[in-house]
Structures are given as structure tokens and as C-alpha cells.
Amino acid sequence: MDLVAELESVLGSERVRAHPLDRRVFAKDAGVKTGPVAAIVFPETAEETASCVRIAAEAGIPVVPRGAGTGLAGGAVPVEPALLVVMTRMNRIFEVDEQGRTAWVGPGVINLELSKQLASTGLHFAPDPSSQQSCTIGGNVGTNAGGPHCLAEGTTVAHILAVELVTVDGEIVVVGAEYPDPIGLDLRAVIVGSEGTLGIVTRVLVKLTENPPAVGTLLLGFPTVDAAAATVSEIIASGLVPAALEMMDRPMVRAVENFVHAGYPTDAAAVLLAEVAGHPEGVRAEAEMIERIARSHGATSVRTAADDAERALLWKGRKSAFGAIAQSAPDYYLHDTVVPRTRLVEVLDAIYEIAARHGISLLNVFHAGDGNLHPLVSFDASRPGELDRVLAAADEMVRVSVEAGGTLSGEHGIGLEKRDLMGLVFSADDLDAQARLREAFDPTGRMNPGKVLPEGSRCFDRAAVSGGTGR
Amino acid sequence: MTALREVTRRLLERLRPDDVPEAIGDAPVVAPSTADEAAEVLRHAAEEGLTVGFVGAGTRLGLGGPLEPDLWVSSSRMARVVDHQPADLTLTVEPGVTLGEIEELLGAHRQSAILPEGRPEETIGGVVAAGASGFRRLRYGPTRDRVLEVVLATGYGEVVRAGAPLVKNVTGYDLSRLVVGSLGSLGFVARICLKLWPEPPVHATVPVTDPAAALAATYRPLAVLETREGGFVYLGGTEAQVGAQAAALGAGVRVGLAWPDRPTGPVPVELRVPARALPEAVRTVRRLLPEAPFVAEHGVGVVHLAGPADADEEFRTLRRWAERAGGVVVRLGGYDVLSASEFPPWGAPPPWAGLQRRVVAAFDPAGVLAPGKLPGGLR
Structure with a gap:
């Protein structure tokens, strides 16, 4: 049986798509990169999701989870022909515990929709990314999403108590708990923000926040x-x-x-x-x-x-x-660096200087309170050489932020877009430790490969080369 | 430890601590001064197959059961404040700095790291390794939400940094949060950056008869606690706000935060349940252990208590009740008066024990770090 037939035997034909047009539509997220898609599936349960993961394994292709596709860093864009697992049909709010201020929800629930549904309870889900009218809770978990109100409330990880995860082996396991300080390692904390590389989240226990009087x-x-x-x-x-x-x-x-x-x-x-x-x-x-x-x-x-x-x-x-900026130019390129709040003035000055020097059009809108910059360059990619100038300026802006003690991303994630810049903020040993963690979850490397960590992050051979476990 | 190899002896000699005992039980103590030295010790331990325990002030060693390692690594020589950025609300410290030192430093700037209250002797390394939080977590969240960056000497003997001293960051996997509560299973925490909060201008403590009702009626108190002495609501904010909130709760308001003592007794334990089950948890504790001192955190779901040495039956019943209510009972100590076999440190293992085992093996391939501490039958 071929891949599509196999998937259809589990999901039915309506929830499996492989038409060239579909494969093109799902080849990109809200960022600038595109990638190859083998097929797209829309599971409705954790069991169906696990079956999709197993079928992809048998077919020898990677799995890329995706929510509403509003990500800006290419986290849901495959780097090789992959099975795209779209979670938007898992959009049920299962149970709301008003007294304990928690709710179990499907990863496909729309961020703003969750708070709207909760209106009568006097509670809301605090993370509020600008895309909250269309982004999903699962996507928020994947990127550890932020938003303006994360200044006081913290980003998504502070609002996720547990997740149900389909592992690369197709096992279904709940990580985290309803009670505080779950015993054992806090794997929940690394699954949040892992951009779909540690497994697929099929249910989420969210913490709810009291509406302010x-x-x-x-x-x-x-x-x-x-x-x-x-x-x-x-x-x-x-x-x-x-x-x-x-x-x-x-x-x-x-x-x-x-x-x-x-x-x-x-x-x-x-x-x-x-x-x-x-x-x-x-x-x-x-x-x-x-x-x-x-x-x-x-x-x-x-x-x-x-x-x-x-x-x-x-x-x-x-x-x-x-x-609004779609009015001024057809394309835009957006950053997400973070700098210490005490260095805002000088970093902003440097960013304006870079834009002026490259002759590009710069607009700024950002989460100033936590030092999370979003310099936005609007441009027309159809003009020869313009994208190259934009990317050159973009690279300088990231470096200026890092030199001021900042980092690459505050809320959008690393994905494909910033993967190769990770060496600016982490040493080879730091990246190796992150790669070890990922490998513990996914020894096969088939769960959303090519994201977050640059090629060669796992230093398998260093111990052998240096003649011991030392550096 | 019986036959020490010469190389181990030399390492012990060089890193001998100067202000703490040179041994705990039969096991020698080493006190590295840098992350690199700590990594050297762990690399050596991995090569020699020596099991390692980590110790700060020694106040939380009972969590996860008694440990008898071949070697203790102490944070006593790594007790420096590395950096405080008052205007950016961040603080970077070494693991041996005590909570008292941190809060004194921050108090001068009217800031707080929201660490466990009334425990000035504890070290920040111990608090992070144990995943411990203060009562004010109801308002500010648990300690793990404020750990922005760590430097870790891993079980495979490398020094790695994770996170950044920034309040918002999604750059790479968040190993710094993973370290919180890891009980030494991943490595030695050599540096920690914490997110701070400004201290509210005014604090107050209000006694209440029905803490659950007071929690429901009050917008974001710092804490709502219940002890055998009664219920208390802790408030922070502007004078007008605290005054209005206190007046709405009733009489007897006291200025400042009058925290209860942590329960002490032969067998200290922590009951953790979903927040909605906390009132019933208090009733269950009162019924099973009518004499035991306790502090219950409403809205959080934690009951700190200390029971008598002969209460193994009651403890086991309490654990069965907690697990049925979707929670756990965790032992914090007292193994000399009530053995770990009569009342084990943990109850049922977490559902993610399989994944956990793989993650621990990635950071401690030799299996020598705090063996047996984590729940879930690691090795």
C-alpha cells in the first residue's frame, strides 16, 4: 500500500490530502521559507495522530506537526518531503475547572477562541500573541509563544501545566500534572517551545488567569x-x-x-x-x-x-x-531579538543606522517592556537584489542585539530561519547538550528534522578524537 | 568508599573544602571553586564509576530518599553573587549563595527573587535542585518560572550554559527549566540567573475564618495559607489597594507579612493535589493526623506537614487518598525514625518515567549522579 492509501485507511479520504495544490498551500507558514510536503493529514484524536506517526516511520519520511501555520520562523516548513500533521481539527475544549483555574483543551483550539469561550467564568488564557485570532494553542506550545501581556504574566510555558504527547515511537504519554510541582524531571518545560521536534502535542492542560477587576x-x-x-x-x-x-x-x-x-x-x-x-x-x-x-x-x-x-x-x-504594513510593500521581514531592557536606546539607535546604511525601509513595533524587539523591514522581493540587501541588514541587526547581551528570539522560535545563527549565542558544548536532549526524545531524527539546532550540533565524535571524555 | 585510586586521592586533596566537614558519613566531600572544576570532578567520577551526591546547606537532602554516594560535591566554595542588574530585574548567583544573602541584597533595592520564606540558611542551588518555591507562588508563580539561565557541569563532564539572562527567550531548548527540580540527576548547577520582581510598597496579613472563600473573593493575593492557628491572606500593593482589600476581608489586619513557621517534626512530607482539592486535602490531613502541624497553600494545592514516626499507616493512607485525588505525597526526610521501605520517598512513578530515563542517560551516561533520587526506577 502506498503512503496515501495507508493514511486513508486510518483517517478516511477526506482527512488525507496529497494533491499538488494542497502540497503547495501547506509548503509554507507565515514566514518566508517553503519546503517539500509528501502529504497532509488532519487527525482528530491522539490515537489517529500516533497512527500517522507510525505510518510515516514505515514509509521512512519525517513528520512535521503544524497548527494554523501562523509561525514566522519556518518551524512548520519541512526540509525534506514530510508528512505534515495538521492539528486544527483537534479543537475541543474538554473540561474547564473553574475552581482550580485550569482547562484541558485540544491543540487546535484557537488562542482567542479559548478566552472567548471562558468569558462567563471570569478567566482567560494569558498569552496573547498578535496572531491570537488565528493561531492555535498547540502552536503556542510549540513556540512558547508570547504576546504583549506576557510582560507581567510570563510566556506560554508559565501557563501550560501538562501536555499529552505522541512520541516518535507512536506512544501516547501525559507529561506534567494537575497538581503543582510534578515529581520527576520537568519534561513539560522542554516540550513547550520545542517546535514539534520532541513529539506531537495532542492535548494541553492550560492554566487560566483571573480577569483583572x-x-x-x-x-x-x-x-x-x-x-x-x-x-x-x-x-x-x-x-x-x-x-x-x-x-x-x-x-x-x-x-x-x-x-x-x-x-x-x-x-x-x-x-x-x-x-x-x-x-x-x-x-x-x-x-x-x-x-x-x-x-x-x-x-x-x-x-x-x-x-x-x-x-x-x-x-x-x-x-x-x-x-497595516501590507499597504506599503508586498513583503516584510520581521525580527524577534531580545535585549536587556537597559540597552534599548543604544540597540534601537544601531538598528536605525543599519537600515539607513542599507537603504531599506524600517518600521518598529515591539514588546518594549521585556526588551523584545520586532524591527520590521518592508520590501518588494520582486525587485532584483532587494531581498539580499534585506537579509544582509537583518543579519547585522541580530548581531547588534546579541552583542548587547541579547538573544535571537523572544517568542517566534528558531525554526529554520534562525537555526544557523544559534552559534552566535551558544558554544558547541551548549548546542551538544541541547542535541542530547532532543536525541533522548527522538533517536531517529524523524520528528520535524532540520529545526532549532544547526547541522552537526551533536558532537558524537569529540570524545573519541580527544582521547577521552574531555574537551 | 574502600580502595581509593591515587588519582581520586589527588583530586580530593586539591578540592578539599575549608569550611565544611571533609566527609559526610564515610564519603569524602569536595568543594570546587569553578564550573570547570566541578566538571572535572564529575568527569573523573564518571570514569571511575564513583557515585556522586550534591550538597549545599544540607536542608533538603531527604527529598527522593537518603543518598549514600561515594563522593559529595559541595557548593560551599561557589557562593558569589555574579551580577545584579536592578534596572533589568535580573540576578546571577553561584549555587552556594544563601537565600538570606539574596534577599538582603535585593531588599536594599526593594526587589525580591520570591524564594522560600523563612529559610535564610538554605542555598539557591539547593532550592533550584529541589524545585522548591515560596508561599508567594500563588501571585508570582513557582521558582521554575523565574530561572532564566543556568550553567551546568554535566554528568559527562562538560560545562554547558542554557537560557540567557533575559526575561523573555525562546532561543533553543529550555534546559534551564529542566534543571529545576532535577535533584542533581543531570549535573551540578554552577550558576543561576533569576528573574526578579519589585517589592510592593505595602504588605499586610489578614486573618480569615474561611480561607477558600477569601481566596475566591480577593484579586490576586500573594498567598492564602491555612494552619492549625487559622487562615491568613497575604496582600501586597499600594497603600490604598492593600487597605481596600484588607477591609473587605475583615478585622485584625497586621502590617507586613507574618509567615507561619514551616512544620517541623519527625517525618516531614509534602502533599500536592490539584488546587480545587486543597480544602478536602486539609480535611483529610486533620482527620488522619490530628496532631500534625501543617501549612496549606490555598489556590496552589500544597500542604506542608510533619507527622510522628509511628504514623506509617496514616502516611500510606494519605498517599492513597492523594493519588486518588490526582496528586502525590512526597517525603522530605525522617528516614532514621521511619525507614524508606515502610514509607517510600515517592508513590507511583510519573507516566513519563520512560522518557525521563532516556533524558537522564543523555546527561549522566555513566549513571553516577544522585542515583535513585528521582522517582520512576531509573536504574
Whole structure:
């Protein structure tokens, strides 16, 4: 039996696709890379997922798990003909424990949909990536996704208590537990963020967060980018951790304003969107403190959302950023580096200088509060040489961030895109340790190969070469 | 340890500790000063097949059962604060630094690493290896959520770094979180970077009669505890906020955080259940061990307690109850008065024990690190 027939015998013909058109559609995620797809399957249970993994093993092809395909780093893009296992049909919310503030959900549940379904309980799922209207919980687990509100609440790993995992052998095992501090090694912590390389997550126990009784949202305009960045550093240093602290520069503000008409100040060099949440008394005091710090750095406008509708509008501006830039150029390339919050000003200056030197169009929208930069380059890939210039500038921007004590990715993941840059932040021994971990889960190398770690990370031969276990 | 090879003797001589005992029981203690020295010890142990235990202040050695290794590796010479970035809310320390030293340093900046309260003598290395958290985890999450970076001397004798001193990071596999609670099974933790929180300007402790109801009625308290003395809600925030929250809870508010003592007694254990089962867990503890001191963490699902040496029957019953409720009972010590065979350190192994065995083998191929400590029949 051939691969497709074998898969159809388990899933039926409707949930197996291998038409050339389908294979093209699923050849890429939301990033810039494409890869070869052998077939696409849509399992609905862990058992079906395990069967797909076993069938792929018999056929000798790798398995690549995929959620909604909103990833930006190529994590769901195969590097060799692979079985693409799409988890979007596993989109049930199984049980909600309101008292314990947890829920078991399928990996295909849409991030925003989960919080909407929970509205009546007064609880929500805290990670809120900008793609939350379309990205899945399984994808969030895969990349350890972030979002504006991860500043105070932490990224996805802090909100995942357990996962059900289909291993490369097709076994189904629950990792983690409902009780706190599960005994044994915390393998849950490494499965979250492993980009589908340690197995396929088929069910997720999420921690839910109480909705805050009060929220304050401020939009602050600044005459210079440096003034906005310095405000961020001072807010963090002052003993205040806001719920969110986002920054956009003038090119980004103008693109967004043209797109959603949220009333952003288009004359400001940069704006900060700051949110404080919690007890009404605390919110009032913290909002006043942020306004005071902003004014001391020369803020030219301070707008406070009067109600939920205005708050939603201000956030729509922030969350529509990537849609808005489609107006200015057909393609964009987005970074995700993180730098210490005390180095924001100098790193931003360097990034503007790099863009100017390469003559490329740069917009900035990012999670300033945790130092997670998203310099965004808009360009037209059909123009000869333009992509090369963009990639050269991109490489410099990553290096500038790393030199300031930063790292490659804060929330998008490494995937294919940044895999070969891992050597910038890790030694050969560091990468070898990560490769050992991966090998313990997947000795065959068939689970989403070619992602996260560069080729040759596992130093099999070093011990033999050096004549001992030493370096 | 019987016949020490000459090479081992030389290593012991060179890394002899100066301020801690040179031996624990029959086993010699070595105290490396650097991660490289620790890796050298572990490489040697792997080559010679010497089993190794790790020790800091020695306060949590009972977790996972008594250990009688050939060699102890102490963190006593690695007790330096490496870096504190107050404006970036990060702190990097060596494993032998005590919680008291950390909180004193941070207190001057009105910051906290949210470490276990009332345990100033413990080392950060021990807290990380044991995966221990403080009461304020209800508000700030467990310790494991604040470990940003570790340097690890592995069981195969290399020094590796994982994570970064940054508050947000998805660059590579998160080995730093994996180390938290690993009980020394992967290697010696030689450096730790922690995420910090600003201390709220005002703290208060409010006694309550129904802690479960108080938890449901209060937005994000720092902790809600129940002991034999009653229930207590711990608050932090601005003066106006804490005042309003305390007033809503009732009378008797005290300024500051009055933490209860951790239960002490012959056999200390920890009961961990899903948070919703905590009130029933407290009732079960009261019924089975009516005299045992306890501290229960509402909203978290942990009951710390210490029972008498002759309560093996009750402990086993408590463990059966906990496992039926979707939780566990973990022993923390008292093996000299109640043996590990009468009441084992762990109950049923975790479902992921098979995967765990493979991961441990990847970091400790010789199988010499803290053997038998982890649940699940490792070797």
C-alpha cells in the first residue's frame, strides 16, 4: 500500500490530502521559507495522530506537526518531503475547572477562541500573541509563544501545566500534572517551545488567569524614539511591572493609523501603549506613575482610554500592525531579538543606522517592556537584489542585539530561519547538550528534522578524537 | 568508599573544602571553586564509576530518599553573587549563595527573587535542585518560572550554559527549566540567573475564618495559607489597594507579612493535589493526623506537614487518598525514625518515567549522579 492509501485507511479520504495544490498551500507558514510536503493529514484524536506517526516511520519520511501555520520562523516548513500533521481539527475544549483555574483543551483550539469561550467564568488564557485570532494553542506550545501581556504574566510555558504527547515511537504519554510541582524531571518545560521536534502535542492542560477587576490603558506620544525607550527603562526600573508596555515608531504609527484610524498621534516620533491591570486602587496609582515618568521624558501627548471600547480601539492599532504594513510593500521581514531592557536606546539607535546604511525601509513595533524587539523591514522581493540587501541588514541587526547581551528570539522560535545563527549565542558544548536532549526524545531524527539546532550540533565524535571524555 | 585510586586521592586533596566537614558519613566531600572544576570532578567520577551526591546547606537532602554516594560535591566554595542588574530585574548567583544573602541584597533595592520564606540558611542551588518555591507562588508563580539561565557541569563532564539572562527567550531548548527540580540527576548547577520582581510598597496579613472563600473573593493575593492557628491572606500593593482589600476581608489586619513557621517534626512530607482539592486535602490531613502541624497553600494545592514516626499507616493512607485525588505525597526526610521501605520517598512513578530515563542517560551516561533520587526506577 502506498503512503496515501495507508493514511486513508486510518483517517478516511477526506482527512488525507496529497494533491499538488494542497502540497503547495501547506509548503509554507507565515514566514518566508517553503519546503517539500509528501502529504497532509488532519487527525482528530491522539490515537489517529500516533497512527500517522507510525505510518510515516514505515514509509521512512519525517513528520512535521503544524497548527494554523501562523509561525514566522519556518518551524512548520519541512526540509525534506514530510508528512505534515495538521492539528486544527483537534479543537475541543474538554473540561474547564473553574475552581482550580485550569482547562484541558485540544491543540487546535484557537488562542482567542479559548478566552472567548471562558468569558462567563471570569478567566482567560494569558498569552496573547498578535496572531491570537488565528493561531492555535498547540502552536503556542510549540513556540512558547508570547504576546504583549506576557510582560507581567510570563510566556506560554508559565501557563501550560501538562501536555499529552505522541512520541516518535507512536506512544501516547501525559507529561506534567494537575497538581503543582510534578515529581520527576520537568519534561513539560522542554516540550513547550520545542517546535514539534520532541513529539506531537495532542492535548494541553492550560492554566487560566483571573480577569483583572480594573484595567488602565494609556497611549503616550514622544518627540524622539530615545525618549520613549528611556521611559520604558525607567518604568521597569521604578518598581512597576505593567500588564503590557508596547512601542511603535513613527513609520509604524502612520501605517497603522492609515489602516485602522485609532487616533494614534502621527506627529510623534514614537508612541508607547501601556496597560496596567489589577485592583482599581492599584491601577489608578500605577497609571499616574507611568504618566509622570512619561512626562518627565518629554511626552507630548497622553491619552487614557475612557472605556472598554476605546481600549479595544487602541489595542486594535497595535495588533493590526502587521496587516497595516501590507499597504506599503508586498513583503516584510520581521525580527524577534531580545535585549536587556537597559540597552534599548543604544540597540534601537544601531538598528536605525543599519537600515539607513542599507537603504531599506524600517518600521518598529515591539514588546518594549521585556526588551523584545520586532524591527520590521518592508520590501518588494520582486525587485532584483532587494531581498539580499534585506537579509544582509537583518543579519547585522541580530548581531547588534546579541552583542548587547541579547538573544535571537523572544517568542517566534528558531525554526529554520534562525537555526544557523544559534552559534552566535551558544558554544558547541551548549548546542551538544541541547542535541542530547532532543536525541533522548527522538533517536531517529524523524520528528520535524532540520529545526532549532544547526547541522552537526551533536558532537558524537569529540570524545573519541580527544582521547577521552574531555574537551 | 574502600580502595581509593591515587588519582581520586589527588583530586580530593586539591578540592578539599575549608569550611565544611571533609566527609559526610564515610564519603569524602569536595568543594570546587569553578564550573570547570566541578566538571572535572564529575568527569573523573564518571570514569571511575564513583557515585556522586550534591550538597549545599544540607536542608533538603531527604527529598527522593537518603543518598549514600561515594563522593559529595559541595557548593560551599561557589557562593558569589555574579551580577545584579536592578534596572533589568535580573540576578546571577553561584549555587552556594544563601537565600538570606539574596534577599538582603535585593531588599536594599526593594526587589525580591520570591524564594522560600523563612529559610535564610538554605542555598539557591539547593532550592533550584529541589524545585522548591515560596508561599508567594500563588501571585508570582513557582521558582521554575523565574530561572532564566543556568550553567551546568554535566554528568559527562562538560560545562554547558542554557537560557540567557533575559526575561523573555525562546532561543533553543529550555534546559534551564529542566534543571529545576532535577535533584542533581543531570549535573551540578554552577550558576543561576533569576528573574526578579519589585517589592510592593505595602504588605499586610489578614486573618480569615474561611480561607477558600477569601481566596475566591480577593484579586490576586500573594498567598492564602491555612494552619492549625487559622487562615491568613497575604496582600501586597499600594497603600490604598492593600487597605481596600484588607477591609473587605475583615478585622485584625497586621502590617507586613507574618509567615507561619514551616512544620517541623519527625517525618516531614509534602502533599500536592490539584488546587480545587486543597480544602478536602486539609480535611483529610486533620482527620488522619490530628496532631500534625501543617501549612496549606490555598489556590496552589500544597500542604506542608510533619507527622510522628509511628504514623506509617496514616502516611500510606494519605498517599492513597492523594493519588486518588490526582496528586502525590512526597517525603522530605525522617528516614532514621521511619525507614524508606515502610514509607517510600515517592508513590507511583510519573507516566513519563520512560522518557525521563532516556533524558537522564543523555546527561549522566555513566549513571553516577544522585542515583535513585528521582522517582520512576531509573536504574
